[in-house]
Amino acid sequence: SELLQARRDAVLSPSYRLFYEHPIHVVRGEGVWLHDAQGRKYLDAYNNVPVAGHCHPYIVERTVEQARKLNTHTRYLTDKPVELAERLLATMPSDMGSVILTNSGSEANDLAIRIARMLTGGTGVIVTDCAYHGTTDLLQGMSPVTGLPTGRDVFTIQVPLEMQDEQEFGRLVRECLDRMQAQGVKPAALLVDTIFGSDGAISDPAGFLKPALEEIHAAGAMFIADEVQPGFGRTGGGMWGFSRHGIVPDFVTMGKPMGNGHPVAALVTKRSIAEAFRSHQRYFNTFGGNTVSSAAALATLDVIEQEGLVQNARETGAYLRLGLEALARDHDSITALRGSGLFQGVQTPSGEVAARIVNAMRDKGVLIGAAGRGNAALKVRPPLPVKRSEVDFLLDVLAQVLRSEAGR
């Protein structure tokens, strides 16, 4: 593993960073587990891409089967992207009527911003203060968590970790719109991750996005629900994070878990928006919606449905939460719990404490991450088929680590 790391450092850009003080050389994945080159296994409770579990045999089989038969772009008439769009729309409110398939969440968000700016005639975009929305030049400027300066027309909301009431976020959007107006910027969009993952999983009270959507519409701008992290059932409150808030966004962007590891992403909009965009310009994306990626995404949807994964996210997520609550009662290193379903945010006093916990858990075979202001919140996100016994293992390891943290 050290040799591989040296080879990696020699050829891969130094901008790439590895997780953990002692990075893991993974060679195989299976269900909720990752296996390293030394034969150790780790419960992967960080990575939210393999939503159905690593290397799910059915998804692998359907992807390979399609790769053997045909792989081409969307300029030929093929059934898979059509079927995928139909299936995605069937999970959404009926106003949502049009899909553009892309390769990454960044491409989907980038396009949503482009369309919102085009149709509103505004440029101003509101994001939260620890948001991450993507890797393009445009989206880096809308991702304050990267530490890079935000774009000229980008305004941030310092999102409270605990909302006082359902109205609070809407009030903050209103204030932000006032700031924008004071600077002579016309608003185009509010862009939010509907579980506020990189802000530390801000989930409650469910419904708090509704007043925000009303404010942004009243200002003539559009609402973009970034579902790259919460989408595909993770929050247990339906297929989408926005489902918990009872809203119909103007745009829904999705990626990461969509192909269970295969690169496939999408932008879903209302049909009226798609029609208005068409009159402005055409869109083509060489790999977006290719036959194999579409097959991978269809198979992932099949598994989510057939294995009842949204329900498991809700039920096993509630079980995980109860276990975390018990630990929080006994340990000062947990100061608050947030999150929904199998997306749990565990607040610790500082980034140093969180980093120690993350690294100690890795050494004991459980992979989690840290996010939020100062990276002080633990991000716990096992694949959706996770069983109670596996959650017990996670909680047991966390309890051991919290005990040694208390004894420091």
Ligand code: PMP
């Ligand atoms: N939005 C959110 C909320 C994300 O977490 C990410 C990826 N971390 C993106 C967008 C960008 O997705 P991608 O890396 O597929 O471009």
